[in-house]
Amino acid sequence: MSSLFFSLSIAGQSLLTYKRAMDNVNKNMTNVYSEGYSRRVNHFADLPASSVYLKKIERVFDNSLFNRYITTNNQKTGYENYQDILQQIEDIYNDIQGSGFASELTDFFNSFNDVAVNPDDLAARYEVMSKAQALIGRIRNSYDTLINIKEKTSLSIKDSIGQLNDLLNQLAYVNKNIKFYSYDEVRLNEFLDERDRLVKEISSLIDVKVRINEDNTVDLFTAKGFDLLVFDQAAPITYDIDENNNPVVRVRGNDISSILENGKIGGYIKGIEKVNEAINQLNDFTTIFALTVNKQHRQGYDLNGNTDIDFFGIDPESSETTINAGNIVLNITDPKQIAAASDPAYTNSDNTNIKEIIDLQNDISGVLSSSEETDLLSDASITLGSITYTLNNVENYNLIKERSFHEFYSSEIVTPVSTELSHVKNLTEDSNFILDAIDQKIKEYSGVNIDEELINLTKLQRAYEASARIITVTDELLQTVLNLVK
Known part of the structure; x- marks a missing residue:
């Protein structure tokens, strides 16, 4: 029975992790046309003998391009x-x-x-x-x-x-x-x-x-x-x-x-x-x-x-x-x-x-x-x-x-x-041309690509649904065990 509670804990942790990651992706998509917004990338890490957690939400930024x-x-x-x-x-x-x-x-x-x-x-x-x-x-x-x-x-x-x-x-x-x-x-x-x-x-x-x-x-x-x-x-x-x-x-x-x-x-x-x-x-x-x-x-x-x-x-x-x-x-x-x-x-x-x-x-x-x-x-x-x-x-x-x-x-x-x-x-014309080229590079590197974000969102939704399914199944198993004890 302790293993069921452990599974429930792992799934709950995963659920919260993917929820936070989806919130970040949704924020990227919301700011797809926001000037000066740099997209945020989710970085996941494994918990030892356990679930995954959102290690870092990294802002995409290139120092050399910025300078x-x-x-x-x-x-x-x-x-x-x-x-x-x-x-x-x-x-x-x-x-x-x-x-x-x-x-x-x-x-x-x-x-x-x-x-x-x-x-x-x-x-x-x-x-x-x-x-x-x-x-x-x-x-x-x-x-x-x-x-x-x-x-x-x-x-x-x-x-x-x-x-x-x-x-x-x-x-x-x-x-x-x-x-x-x-x-x-x-x-x-x-x-x-x-x-x-x-x-x-x-x-x-x-x-x-x-x-x-x-x-x-x-x-x-x-x-x-x-x-x-x-x-x-x-x-x-x-x-x-x-x-x-x-x-x-x-x-x-x-x-x-x-x-x-x-x-x-x-x-x-x-x-x-x-x-x-x-x-x-x-x-x-x-x-x-x-x-x-x-x-x-x-x-x-x-x-x-x-x-x-x-x-x-x-x-x-x-x-x-x-x-x-x-x-x-x-x-x-x-x-x-x-x-x-x-x-x-x-x-x-x-x-x-x-x-x-x-x-x-x-x-x-x-x-x-x-x-x-x-x-x-x-x-x-x-x-x-x-x-x-x-x-x-x-x-x-x-x-x-x-x-x-x-x-x-x-x-x-x-x-x-x-x-x-x-x-x-x-x-002036030359500097405008160069600045536009650099700005385009920055947007390509740091800007939001809506197709990429949709793919990421789909992956996270599937992972979220899987975690939710584990919680549902674990809950049913716990109910069955409890009923047997009664």
């Missing part, structure tokens, strides 16, 4: 956000769609031709002022748009850092629970799925290196080794603005802005660097343009016989003391102030100076004296009249001198952005 996903996701999001900034810059100078200022630059110089033909024609002089205003408007609009892109991108970085801090704190909480529930496989596996989801989200924001510890907790570091998270201690990531209005990202007080290349934040920082380059190039173009036109215009005489008149000036509302793309204005307010003549005795008919201004379109050589050029190239700054002209890169003056304003605009302002954008688009 490859994190690295590629870093690159992908970095390229995507960098590409977005480059696209916005390119749109500013899209002359085909009318957003650049190449045609306005041509119209400006061409408008002087009618004044050269008839120097005292006020209508022609008004046209010069109109075309100058149109060119200034496009230049200042380009500058304002670049500044706006920079400001919006900086705010996006600030928002991303706030999101990053939240995710790191959530991951710190998950780490604690992973350790706390290390002996509860069901809860543990749920937290491990959450761990992976959070790490993926973090990798889309910032360059990150992942270290998975033996207890399944994770530590996160930047590409250069600054710790972002160690167990349940998340480092505070802070956002600041430097004296040039550039965003500064700090970890525990350390400036890591220059080492961030990937992730959303890294992509945005690279984008701001490109915006700064575009602003500097536009400012240098405007400075050299205003300098040479003003210098030539100051040498002529207007219809009233006045000289030393600046054609362009600095916006009175600007707090800056040097002329640039953000503050350039038309200085003359009366068409008679256009200095067309070189001879003060013939201001109504002499067109010598206006022809010199027209020639600036293709050649600025000789406008500045050798001493003025030396001062400009050595100090990157020169003052003529009441206006100071400062360059970010003195080489830009030589480039315009060797080529022309149009060639500089095309080769140094428009083309570099378009070339970089084309390159980054290719990198």
